[in-house]
Amino acid sequence: MKRPIYLDTHATTPVDRRVLEGMLPYFCEKFGNASSIDHIYGNEAYSAVSKARLEIAKVIGCEPEEIIFTSGATESDNLAIFGIANKMKEKGNHIITSKIEHKAILDSCRHLELQGYKITYLDVNNNGEISLNDLIKEITSETILISIMSANNEVGTIAPLKEIGRIAHEKNIIFHTDAAQAYGHIPLNVIDMNIDMMSISGHKIYGPKGIGALYIRNRNPLVKLVPIIFGGGHEKGFRSGTLNVPSIVGLGIASELSRIEMNETSKKVSMLRDRLFNGIHSRVKVEINGSSKNKLPHNLNLYFEGVDAKALINEVKDVLAISTGSACNSEDMNPSHVLSSMGMEEDRAYCSVRFGLGKETTEEDIEIAIDKIVDVVTKLRSL
Numbered sequence: 001m002k003r004p005i006y007l008d009t010h011a012t013t014p015v016d017r018r019v020l021e022g023m024l025p026y027f028c029e030k031f032g033n034a035s036s037i038d039h040i041y042g043n044e045a046y047s048a049v050s051k052a053r054l055e056i057a058k059v060i061g062c063e064p065e066e067i068i069f070t071s072g073a074t075e076s077d078n079l080a081i082f083g084i085a086n087k088m089k090e091k092g093n094h095i096i097t098s099k100i101e102h103k104a105i106l107d108s109c110r111h112l113e114l115q116g117y118k119i120t121y122l123d124v125n126n127n128g129e130i131s132l133n134d135l136i137k138e139i140t141s142e143t144i145l146i147s148i149m150s151a152n153n154e155v156g157t158i159a160p161l162k163e164i165g166r167i168a169h170e171k172n173i174i175f176h177t178d179a180a181q182a183y184g185h186i187p188l189n190v191i192d193m194n195i196d197m198m199s200i201s202g203h204k205i206y207g208p209k210g211i212g213a214l215y216i217r218n219r220n221p222l223v224k225l226v227p228i229i230f231g232g233g234h235e236k237g238f239r240s241g242t243l244n245v246p247s248i249v250g251l252g253i254a255s256e257l258s259r260i261e262m263n264e265t266s267k268k269v270s271m272l273r274d275r276l277f278n279g280i281h282s283r284v285k286v287e288i289n290g291s292s293k294n295k296l297p298h299n300l301n302l303y304f305e306g307v308d309a310k311a312l313i314n315e316v317k318d319v320l321a322i323s324t325g326s327a328c329n330s331e332d333m334n335p336s337h338v339l340s341s342m343g344m345e346e347d348r349a350y351c352s353v354r355f356g357l358g359k360e361t362t363e364e365d366i367e368i369a370i371d372k373i374v375d376v377v378t379k380l381r382s383l
């Protein structure tokens with residue numbers, strides 16, 4: 001049986017074959033420990049890790065030494081939040097973030113609240129955008145960190161990173177951004193944008209799962225963190241533990257490919273994304289959730305009035321792999337915190353689905369998707 005067309009790339013992406021090929025030698029032949037460099041095995045591993053660091057640095061315009069490898073964006077987010085909270089508690093106990101962050105940020109902040117920290121969760125408008133005036137108003141002498149995601153994983157909204165960074169730096173506040181959805185998909189530059197820390201994930205850019213990085217600025221300003229994992233002092237003491245060399249190699253290659261192919265891929269996926277929307281829109285009633293312009297090129301989040309998203313996803317599942325994009329499982333039946341924060345009624349949130357296109361998505365996939373969605377929406381509405 002043919003496998004369904006995959007349109008859920010915000011959840012994860014397949015590993016690019018070129019990434020896999022590049023990783024393979026680092027399992028059985030070049031298996032050395034990157035910190036045991038008295039022989040060729042360790043040296044090979046060390047060089048491979050250095051190359052990966054350089055490739056990541058090239059994507060975001062930083063120095064290779066400013067890249068710390070982690071197990072993924074979740075860990076990077078935790079390290080950024082707890083690392084600053086612990087390091088700077090003498091200076092202040094206030095953090096500003098937004099209501100539409102990933103749970104890796106929100107749950108970390110909730111945990112800090114239990115320890116007495118004060119967290120401001122900025123509102124967003126119905127496009128999923130924060131207000132810079134609100135941000136400025138919320139800053140106090142106690143504010144130690146601003147953490148705002150680069151692009152949202154449900155509606156794809158891109159944050160005004162440069163403006164946020166400028167505001168943060170004017171007030172000498174550290175600016176962290178969760179770039180799991182943006183890194184390798186849209187241009188990012190930590191110098192231009194005044195970004196002090198950035199969380200990155202491998203599996204959102206056709207790299208392996210379980211690998212990521214945190215960019216930590218080392219000058220103007222030098223960012224200091226208390227680690228969350230202690231041990232052998234790897235990664236300048238920020239993150240102990242033997243480096244996952246094959247995955248790091250994979251993240252490096254995925255980063256290189258994303259940098260080289262970014263323009264072409266983003267043109268292609270945004271064209272297909274617009275075609276998907278127009279194809280559906282010309283035949284059934286549908287609305288876009290979030291901004292139709294200020295968003296990731298591969299994102300589309302749609303509201304089908306009167307159509308339960310779970311039912312829609314279930315009805316199309318032999319042909320299309322799509323999701324709501326919110327962590328909505330059997331225990332947690334709340335509507336998406338992102339859509340709710342954007343001011344949507346529960347009904348609308350429950351009738352919304354997310355499409356994530358990828359570099360392997362074809363025109364034919366899109367035509368099939370349009371027909372299937374239109375058929376099922378029409379059928380569910382007639383019931």
Ligand SMILES: *Cc1c(COP(=O)(O)O)cnc(C)c1O
Nearest residue numbers: 072073074102104153180181201
């Ligand atoms: C996927 C994602 C994460 C988590 O990344 P992992 O590498 O899977 O831990 C964090 N933030 C955002 C915005 C994401 O999309």
